[in-house]
Amino acid sequence: MLGQKILTLDLGTSSVRASLSVQKGDRFQFIIKSAPSRGIKNGNITNLASAKESLSSVLNSLKIESSVALPNEAYVIVPGGCTLGYQVEASIEFPGIKTISHNDVNVVKNKAKDELLRIKGQTVKSYYEVIHVVPQEFIVDSVDGIQNPIGRSGKKLTMKAFIVLASRSHVKTISDLLKELNLKLKGVVLQSFASSYGIRQPNSYFNNNLLLYIGAGNTEFIYFREDKPVLSRHLPFGSEDIIDFLIKKLKVSRTEAERLYKEYGSAYAFNVNKEEIIHINYGSRTIKVPKILIPALIHQKLKEIFKDIKSILSEENSDYLENLSGVYLTGGLSKLKDITVLAEKIFKAPVTVPSLSNSEIGDVALSPIVGVTNYIVSLTDRKKLSDIKEDLTKSYEKTGSFFASLWRFITDII
Numbered sequence: 001m002l003g004q005k006i007l008t009l010d011l012g013t014s015s016v017r018a019s020l021s022v023q024k025g026d027r028f029q030f031i032i033k034s035a036p037s038r039g040i041k042n043g044n045i046t047n048l049a050s051a052k053e054s055l056s057s058v059l060n061s062l063k064i065e066s067s068v069a070l071p072n073e074a075y076v077i078v079p080g081g082c083t084l085g086y087q088v089e090a091s092i093e094f095p096g097i098k099t100i101s102h103n104d105v106n107v108v109k110n111k112a113k114d115e116l117l118r119i120k121g122q123t124v125k126s127y128y129e130v131i132h133v134v135p136q137e138f139i140v141d142s143v144d145g146i147q148n149p150i151g152r153s154g155k156k157l158t159m160k161a162f163i164v165l166a167s168r169s170h171v172k173t174i175s176d177l178l179k180e181l182n183l184k185l186k187g188v189v190l191q192s193f194a195s196s197y198g199i200r201q202p203n204s205y206f207n208n209n210l211l212l213y214i215g216a217g218n219t220e221f222i223y224f225r226e227d228k229p230v231l232s233r234h235l236p237f238g239s240e241d242i243i244d245f246l247i248k249k250l251k252v253s254r255t256e257a258e259r260l261y262k263e264y265g266s267a268y269a270f271n272v273n274k275e276e277i278i279h280i281n282y283g284s285r286t287i288k289v290p291k292i293l294i295p296a297l298i299h300q301k302l303k304e305i306f307k308d309i310k311s312i313l314s315e316e317n318s319d320y321l322e323n324l325s326g327v328y329l330t331g332g333l334s335k336l337k338d339i340t341v342l343a344e345k346i347f348k349a350p351v352t353v354p355s356l357s358n359s360e361i362g363d364v365a366l367s368p369i370v371g372v373t374n375y376i377v378s379l380t381d382r383k384k385l386s387d388i389k390e391d392l393t394k395s396y397e398k399t400g401s402f403f404a405s406l407w408r409f410i411t412d413i414i
Helices: 048-065 102-120 122-127 168-180 191-198 239-250 254-264 293-316 318-322 339-347 364-378 402-413
Strands: 002-011 015-024 027-036 073-078 083-099 128-140 143-146 153-167 184-190 209-214 219-225 228-235 277-282 285-290 326-330
Touching (some): 002 048, 015 048, 015 364, 027 048, 027 364, 073 168, 073 191, 073 364, 083 102, 083 128, 122 168, 128 228, 153 168, 191 219, 191 228, 191 326, 209 293, 239 293, 293 339
Parallel strands (some): 002 073, 073 184
Antiparallel strands (some): 002 015, 015 027, 083 153, 209 219
16 A cells, blocks of 8 residues: 655756655655756756756656656755754743643744844845754753653753754745646755755764765755754855866866766875876877876865865864764765765765665665655654654645644644
């Protein structure tokens, strides 16, 4: 018997992906299709007509491949470049001792959201909306470290949380694009956050861990303490920037730069034989160069981006680097030869390109796709609040009806 169906869209720089995950028993089976990306750069839609054509193409492929009908609503992965992330704390007090309910958690969540927007000012409030409220811990009276306070009793409830906001205009553009394809926007999920759920195993526990997602057009990272995100950042760098760098330095065509990257690309030049010679094509002529030249150029660019990430971590909190216990690399660029070697030299910590939680999918570039499904499933876990439900399940359509209010009430009590 078929269970839940989840449609996930990833609007990438080089590829547009659509995934249908269908629950069968206690597992999900995935059908993932991709198409060349058009009208999309770094997750931003630059040409609506071209983006619609790319997305329509990949959805049609998915419909042909799937034996079940696609849902009429979709979750969309959003890049860190259109988001902001903050840690925040808020408290509510009760007239007397009471048993804490899900409604109380929502009240303190809303207070945290309001307090954050008040602190950040009208500009942030006008241009951004909350998409995730991830509890880091709850405090009931003086008892801290609580992961789920529902059912406990006390006079004061405090929540420390990591809140992610997304650009209103970006979300609206995505919603409009989906409407063109007769789809509703069910929710948006931060790419690096989704990626962390894509690599989570049943016993995973991220503590002083750094996760990097390095794609074609962007790099974003998220730092975890005690299994909760405390920092997320974005840098406009990806494999396309390495290709552009090769074009600029070698004065070659894009086709040739892509070939050189594919055939000789490596992140750590010191592991390459200095004596080996390769040929670079310049139209009707070729020249001989040491093979190490290609890895050396790639090494240079990746070293810069890794050092930029270190600087951000150090400026935010020196403890992040001092206590760093491990780094996880995901995204398409994580498949580059010897990238873990370079990363370990820079971060001074063990570096891993992890397997995905779904063993049937071997491509680490798909970690956000797999992660969205895992994340949505985690929202139904009564024992552990991974996110405050309303933030992901709210409708992006303007309903405001009695039935919408009734549904919000029902989701509160379940």
